[in-house]
Amino acid sequence: MSHLDDIPSTPGKFKMMDKSPFFLHRTRWQSSVAKLAFWSLVFFGLLFIFFYRSPISNPDSSRRSLRTYSWGGPAWEKRVRSSARVRTRNGVSVLVTGAAGFVGTHVSAALKRRGDGVLGLDNFNDYYDTSLKRSRQALLERSGVFIVEGDINDLSLLKKLFEVVPFTHVMHLAAQAGVRYAMENPGSYVHSNIAGFVNLLEVCKSANPQPAIVWASSSSVYGLNTKVPFSEKDRTDQPASLYAATKKAGEEIAHTYNHIYGLSLTGLRFFTVYGPWGRPDMAYFFFTRDILKGKAISIFEGANHGTVARDFTYIDDIVKGCLGALDTAEKSTGSGGKKRGAAQLRVFNLGNTSPVPVTDLVSILERLLKVKAKRNMMKLPRNGDVPFTHANISSAQRELGTNQARICRLV
Numbered sequence: 177m178s179h180l181d182d183i184p185s186t187p188g189k190f191k192m193m194d195k196s197p198f199f200l201h202r203t204r205w206q207s208s209v210a211k212l213a214f215w216s217l218v219f220f221g222l223l224f225i226f227f228y229r230s231p232i233s234n235p236d237s238s239r240r241s242l243r244t245y246s247w248g249g250p251a252w253e254k255r256v257r258s259s260a261r262v263r264t265r266n267g268v269s270v271l272v273t274g275a276a277g278f279v280g281t282h283v284s285a286a287l288k289r290r291g292d293g294v295l296g297l298d299n300f301n302d303y304y305d306t307s308l309k310r311s312r313q314a315l316l317e318r319s320g321v322f323i324v325e326g327d328i329n330d331l332s333l334l335k336k337l338f339e340v341v342p343f344t345h346v347m348h349l350a351a352q353a354g355v356r357y358a359m360e361n362p363g364s365y366v367h368s369n370i371a372g373f374v375n376l377l378e379v380c381k382s383a384n385p386q387p388a389i390v391w392a393s394s395s396s397v398y399g400l401n402t403k404v405p406f407s408e409k410d411r412t413d414q415p416a417s418l419y420a421a422t423k424k425a426g427e428e429i430a431h432t433y434n435h436i437y438g439l440s441l442t443g444l445r446f447f448t449v450y451g452p453w454g455r456p457d458m459a460y461f462f463f464t465r466d467i468l469k470g471k472a473i474s475i476f477e478g479a480n481h482g483t484v485a486r487d488f489t490y491i492d493d494i495v496k497g498c499l500g501a502l503d504t505a506e507k508s509t510g511s512g513g514k515k516r517g518a519a520q521l522r523v524f525n526l527g528n529t530s531p532v533p534v535t536d537l538v539s540i541l542e543r544l545l546k547v548k549a550k551r552n553m554m555k556l557p558r559n560g561d562v563p564f565t566h567a568n569i570s571s572a573q574r575e576l577g578t579n580q581a582r583i584c585r586l587v
């Protein structure tokens with residue numbers, strides 16, 4: 177484009193050029209034709225450069241530039257197939273969405289370890305430091321799990337994945353997590369937890385064979401319930417946050433797709449999951465960071481200095497529950513978008529069954545870090561938090577073939 181620098185930017189400058197000795201004896205008419213020819217050349221030149229460099233002339237690069245994700249092509253398909261290949265008798269092939277997330281990484285690794293085919297999908301969004309997601313990706317890559325970079329809202333990508341691999345199961349863990357962030361960015365919750373989920377179900381319902389789907393709901397659906405422990409039969413119509421509302425909406429959407437299309441669907445209500453490779457937006461993570469920095473931490477308390485507590489659940493127990501749900505999931509009954517019979521629809525709590533006060537969590541951290549925390553006690557803000565959670569997991573223990581209670585505690 178450097179030649180464009182020589183082009184005069186104003187008509188005045190052009191007139192100056194007309195007065196040069198070269199043009200001196202030309203007529204006015206000749207000068208106009210020259211001007212016209214010159215500017216036409218410039219115009220067509222620019223037009224050419226625009227179309228030559230524009231993505232429109234190359235559909236592949238256009239797709240990449242618009243969606244910022246790169247996928248497709250024979251080498252990519254080969255990686256997808258290889259990652260999803262089942263390597264054991266009776267193994268299953270699972271599409272794990274949110275595979276670079278905390279729970280997604282652990283579940284993908286566990287499935288791969290036992291010989292199942294696993295393909296990850298993740299959009300690597302920057303809700304928290306993406307370098308942590310990249311490290312999890314590297315970890316999974318070493319064990320043979322390929323993570324496709326893309327969004328669950330990308331219909332053509334999802335269709336392509338099902339064209340390349342006839343997945344038997346989908347482990348849907350991609351979501352906008354975090355209770356308090358919903359007040360800052362509500363659209364992100366609607367985009368991932370509602371629109372993205374519907375998009376995924378649309379593709380699953382049309383797939384042939386239809387996969388069985390296990391997906392992450394949340395303990396937050398119990399909202400402002402006071403009856404403890406929380407049982408799957410309890411009411412879940414009083415969400416305290418938009419996050420909870422989108423997860424509850426997911427449960428209703430699951431019901432619809434099960435009812436109309438015969439999709440086998442299992443929702444798992446996770447209770448405040450913690451462990452290695454955990455999420456930096458969660459309290460145990462940033463409390464640790466701030467205690468080590470000598471920064472004060474805000475500890476929430478209920479009315480009249482009441483205790484705020486969580487049924488903190490160790491990641492290994494959650495992984496057991498996820499695998500148990502996949503293993504006991506019945507096949508979807510539909511095909512090609514048509515229901516052929518009643519299909520399985522389930523919801524399970526996955527929790528530790530013994531709530532721990534947040535003040536105790538801080539004491540444990542102090543003991544392990546050997547640093548005294550600067551505690552700033554404050555009233556539970558009205559930002560989506562609930563005072564306590566407590567899971568009844570008898571249904572999961574009975575039906576998922578896993579006794580996950582008390583395997584691992586905070587200490």
Ligand SMILES: O=C(O)[C@H]1O[C@H](OP(=O)(O)OP(=O)(O)OC[C@H]2O[C@@H](n3ccc(=O)[nH]c3=O)[C@H](O)[C@@H]2O)[C@H](O)[C@@H](O)[C@@H]1O
Binds near residue numbers: 355396447458
């Ligand atoms: O189980 C769930 O359904 C949810 O668990 C967590 O949400 P939360 O239980 O709020 O977990 P944290 O953000 O780690 O908070 C843990 C506890 O610390 C308290 N907290 C949090 C932040 C803070 O500054 N101070 C404080 O006392 C919270 O009130 C809560 O009782 C996850 O972040 C959600 O994505 C998940 O769905």
